[in-house]
Amino acid sequence: MQHSHWDIFCAVVDNYGDIGVTWRLARQLASEHGIEVNLWVDDLRSFGHILPALDPKLPCQMVEGIRVLQWNTPLDQPYVAGEVLIEAFACELPDEVKQAVRDAAMPPCWLNLEYLSAEDWVEGCHGLPSFQPGGINKYFYMPGFSAATGGLICETGLFETRAAWQADSANKMALFQKLGLGGIQAEDKVISVFSYETEALPALCELWSEGQQRVHALIPKGRSFNSLKALLPCPVEALTPGQRIELGMLTLHVLPMTDQQGYDRLLWSCDFNIVRGEDSFLRAQWAARPFIWHIYQQEEDYHLVKLEAFMQLYCDNLASEIAECWRNLNLSFNQQQATAVQQHWQYMDSHAVPLLAHARQWPIDALKTTDLATRLVQFVKNSLR
Numbered sequence: 001m002q003h004s005h006w007d008i009f010c011a012v013v014d015n016y017g018d019i020g021v022t023w024r025l026a027r028q029l030a031s032e033h034g035i036e037v038n039l040w041v042d043d044l045r046s047f048g049h050i051l052p053a054l055d056p057k058l059p060c061q062m063v064e065g066i067r068v069l070q071w072n073t074p075l076d077q078p079y080v081a082g083e084v085l086i087e088a089f090a091c092e093l094p095d096e097v098k099q100a101v102r103d104a105a106m107p108p109c110w111l112n113l114e115y116l117s118a119e120d121w122v123e124g125c126h127g128l129p130s131f132q133p134g135g136i137n138k139y140f141y142m143p144g145f146s147a148a149t150g151g152l153i154c155e156t157g158l159f160e161t162r163a164a165w166q167a168d169s170a171n172k173m174a175l176f177q178k179l180g181l182g183g184i185q186a187e188d189k190v191i192s193v194f195s196y197e198t199e200a201l202p203a204l205c206e207l208w209s210e211g212q213q214r215v216h217a218l219i220p221k222g223r224s225f226n227s228l229k230a231l232l233p234c235p236v237e238a239l240t241p242g243q244r245i246e247l248g249m250l251t252l253h254v255l256p257m258t259d260q261q262g263y264d265r266l267l268w269s270c271d272f273n274i275v276r277g278e279d280s281f282l283r284a285q286w287a288a289r290p291f292i293w294h295i296y297q298q299e300e301d302y303h304l305v306k307l308e309a310f311m312q313l314y315c316d317n318l319a320s321e322i323a324e325c326w327r328n329l330n331l332s333f334n335q336q337q338a339t340a341v342q343q344h345w346q347y348m349d350s351h352a353v354p355l356l357a358h359a360r361q362w363p364i365d366a367l368k369t370t371d372l373a374t375r376l377v378q379f380v381k382n383s384l385r
């Protein structure tokens, strides 16, 4: 008899995105689809940054209904083939697992969960099998924005919860206070910043510090601050959560890192979000607020192709003037063009109202009829038939 559990293997690369995506998926599969999930992770310490409830020293633990296992090489905890085996982002599965799959009387449905992209070719590759030694198929599961792709991770009821949160400004003020971010008034502009290093960031800070309105930039300790060293009173390593750095009309706040639900609420609470990678990029869209996407850099500037594909989609039904302005802002930020990013930010400020209206409509248009987890469960059912 086949075991009904699912295994997800995730290798943490150099950031939080791979584990961020797989953790969200694992949680949703368990809570909304009643699936028993084993999540194998090779770096629990990094995982602990976005899941403070985790004990990185434990080889096996239950967190929010998911069994989280330390993935060591060689594998030192037993793997038993279940109904589904997911290798996240083409991580190389342990030999012991591949052997167990070959030996299983009923092998699991084996999937490679790929990175999200808005490019056209994704539709053609989603669901394609690749024949593996032992006569088993491995399927490419491609997240994406169209109905013919694997979809986008989005929990049931998320938009309603977010709308209720945003309907009462007391929620954001209470959150800022809870996070130890002092001195923020309800009418101030609040911007979250979770980017990689870029020269665009000090340029924007300069603009904000000289503006008419009070601006608060909420920045977790890490890569964004590496680009702001010249503005800091101490080395980046010495910054402490809650610390404030006053620069004219701008206050830089050192943001404590929270779990993913906390980060979502932060995105809902800000007027503008600067996000990166894959997961925060999607969550900024679900926050229904305007954003800049600092895309993860790839060889030969391939990331700019991915950025272009997304921008085209996002701007599809946006008035051309506003679309151009938002595209230029994103491009100049990603290309570290200090003067251009300042100019485009100012243009964008003058289109704030329609841009916000677009950001509010976008999640509904982008999600289509079903989310990734629901499509994935259906995909597995179809391929096991």
Ligand SMILES: Cc1cn([C@H]2C[C@H](O)[C@@H](COP(=O)(O)OP(=O)(O)O[C@H]3O[C@@H](C)[C@H](O)[C@@H](O)[C@H]3O)O2)c(=O)[nH]c1=O
Pocket (backbone or CB within 6 Å): 013, 014, 015, 016, 017, 018, 019, 020, 021, 049, 050, 051, 115, 194, 220, 256, 257, 258, 259, 260, 261, 263, 276, 277, 278, 279, 280, 281, 296
């Ligand atoms: C700031 C913050 C983030 N987070 C979470 C949100 C996301 O799940 C995660 C960050 O992931 P991302 O936004 O994807 O950005 P990232 O840069 O950390 O991850 C990247 O890693 C590379 C290896 C991948 O190739 C990229 O595509 C990308 O996923 O951290 C929290 O939970 N709490 C926080 O306070």
